[in-house]
Amino acid sequence: MADIRARVDGRLLPPGARAPSIRDLAQRLGVSKSTVVEAYDRLVAEGVLAARPGSGFYVAKRVAPLALMGAALAGVDPPPDRAVDPLWLMRQALEPGEGVLKPGCGWLPGDWMPEQAIRRAFRALARAPAAALLEYDTPLGHPPLRRHLADRFASRGITAGAEQILLTDSGSQAIDLICRYLLEPGDAVLLDDPCYYNFKTVVAAHRARAVPVPYTPTGPDLTAFAQAAATHRPRLYITNAALHNPTGASLTAPVAHKLLTCAAAHDILIVEDDIFSDFEAEPTPRLAAFDGLERVIHIGSFSKTLSAAVRCGYVVARGDWIQGIADVKLATAFGNATTNPRVVHQLLTDGSYRRHMEGVRGRLAEAMGRTLRRLDALGLRPWTEPRGGMFLWAALPPGVSSVAVARQALEQGVVLAPGDVFSLTNSADGFLRFNVAQCDNPRIFEVLARALEA
Structure with a gap:
């Protein structure tokens, strides 16, 4: 019962979804089928499941608060x-x-972490004009940092102007904004299995359906990806570009090309989380570079490499999408902070970050x-x-x-x-x-x- 409740509350089984078959659940949990039958009967009595004679058990059409994801958000x-x-x-x-x-x-x-370099950057910020400390920044975020990021991306084969970059408070906020912009409740989203656990929680928070794709040492299982694409007609695929979390694997060029071909055939948009890019000594393929940002949205942040406290992330995408995502950010967070992007920009441009x-x-x-x-x-x-x-x-x-x-x-x-x-x-x-x-x-x-x- 706890297993099914956790799936329902975490939106892994959304309202109307079919519960695992009695046989499958019994095998997975190592219990008898009669035990599963009794658990399902009790869940029906509680209103969690609904029985459909001759068809099986389905999640009842009730919506538990999102806070019930593990009860932790309540x-x-x-x-x-x-x-x-x-x-x-x-x-x-x-x-x-x-x-x-x-x-x-x-x-x-x-x-x-480069504590002393960060302290120096904050001291320099304290001498900046008052606007840097007191006012909102532009809708897309600190222009000098966006221009510098555009140059960094060009060195990795990703062509994007500063007007195609939106600064965010973190990589997690970047994903959340993209999901707000592109997803409707009930949309299918492909995720690697295993994947970064916050991808699961964000998809659940947006009441979308997470569809697993097995991950291999060279990237997603392409056969399983194609089957999931044909069956579920997903809106998005969210993945790590390199040094995959949790496996540490990296996408290879042949897999990247076939993945993009399949995504185009099924009209799937890809969110490429590149938060670990600077941990690589030798860069591996990036979907955004191969795709030219046609259907790939590239995101990242400096939380893992620079500071979890000086939070600053980014979204790189087509110009029309960036404007739409920026509108969502204005609607949900109003403006951009000025302090963290200025600190990050100084560390990127004075050599501190490279040496670090x-x-x-x-x-x-x-x-x-x-x-x-x-x-x-x-x-x-x-x-x-x-x-x-x-x-x-x-x-x-x-x-x-x-x-x-x-x-x-x-x-x-x-x-x-x-x-x-x-x-x-x-x-x-x-x-x-x-x-x-x-x-x-x-x-x-x-x-x-x-x-x-x-």
Whole structure:
């Protein structure tokens, strides 16, 4: 019952959707079919499901508050035994706690960031004209930063003028604005399986239908992508461009070309999240470069590479789409901040950011090697060895549940990222995502060893 409720409240099963068959759910959860029948009967009595004789069970035409996604958005404390879902991981990773280690989080340690350079940029901002500190910026955002970003994108083969770039408060806001602009409730959206967990929550928040596409070490499974496109007629496909979250894999050129051909044939728009681009030493293919921004919207931010506090993201798209997305931003957030974009612009143009990222890439490469060796000693194997970045998708020994391991580790002050948090089909319980930059403390692996044994 909890499994079905979580899917309904998280919009993975929207109103009117058919519930999993009794046989399928029994096999997946390892229970008898009679147990599933009784659970479905109780859910019907509660009004969660409706029975259709001869057809099966369907989600009732009721709409639970969006706040019920894991109960986390409702402003109440979640129960101790709440589902281990995306919002569970967000809460655990963001919650302060003395001595808590967070190899499951998605950001670099604070002491890896260019603190002194950021302080210098803020001191320079304090000397700027009053408008920089007191007034709204232009509808598209700080023009000097947009012009500089256009030059950066050109070096990666993405041709876009400053008028095709909209600044946002973050990468997450960029995705939210795009979904507000392009999606209607009930629209299908293709997502990688596994994928960045916030893609799942954003799609659910917009009451769209998330459709999984298996991800491979070279990109999405093209056969499955084509089948999903033909069956569900999706409006969008949202993916990471490179150093895929959580797997660390990167798209190859042949897969990129075939993917764009398939997307064009089925009139699918693609949102390419390139937030990890600066972690790459050697750039891999970008869909926006191949496509020329015809049906690809390119987004990113500096939250992962520069500062989670100095939040600044961007959307790069066709001019007509940018104006529409900018209108949505004006309607929902009114204007643009001036401070963060000015700080980011200074760090990009005074050499601080380039030097910082050169050091980060070297540290990440060393951390990846150390983490691989430590995990190998515990019997965990990498799904693929990433070309860079911070994430490592590791397979647990056969028969071990990542949720069970994560719960055990949390009791000992270590936050892990279980595989099913990233999976639409709940097919990744045998994996954990590790942030290698957060894995230097030996206690992490001592706790992990005890959790695996337990």
